[in-house]
Amino acid sequence: MTTRLPLLRSERGLTQAELARQAGVSRQTINSIETQRYEPSLSLALVIARIFGRPVEEIFALPD
């Protein structure tokens, strides 16, 4: 799964730790999602989408 999370987070000026706190997970979880080593659960993907106010498919996508 690919993700635009680093870009969106950078646009918002959020650190990984701040985003992690808002999403209720650890900083390493956010880091591993951004480096595409860890696929978030559906509920976590929806929580992250809500934080950024974007549809989930704008943040996460299947690779072409």
Added chain:
Amino acid sequence: MSKKSNGLTESGSWLPYRWQLIGGEGGWLGIGSLAAAIVAAMPLFAARALGWTPGVDALPVRAAVGTLTGAVLTGLLWWAFSRRQDEMFHRIQAREYGIAGVATAALLAIWGVLVAWRLAEPIPPLAPLLIFGFAKVLAGLLAVRRWL
């Protein structure tokens, strides 16, 4: 973060298992898995009551099949439970237990078949615990390597 974390202890996978996860997302899968584990142990107790001595006798085939089936169900339910965890460290923890349970059941099944064919000594009572412990550590290391 000012404090450097090694990733293994922050929320981490080496801490005691967080049983409150059972009450969270997909908790019924965790409860089902624990229930299946209890059911899986029943054939062993029944065999013991009928005269089977662990570490001395080969486990009766019906008891072995019942326990193995229950163990596989336990592992599958726990695996499904682990996949629903939002927090990576919780998923690692749950995955460790699921993989270790299935690996232990598989090894004991093979060992049990060898005992039944008189190709191996009966399984010592502590062997399942040792195999499970080793498999859990190995599964944890693989999960950490994959996700961290």
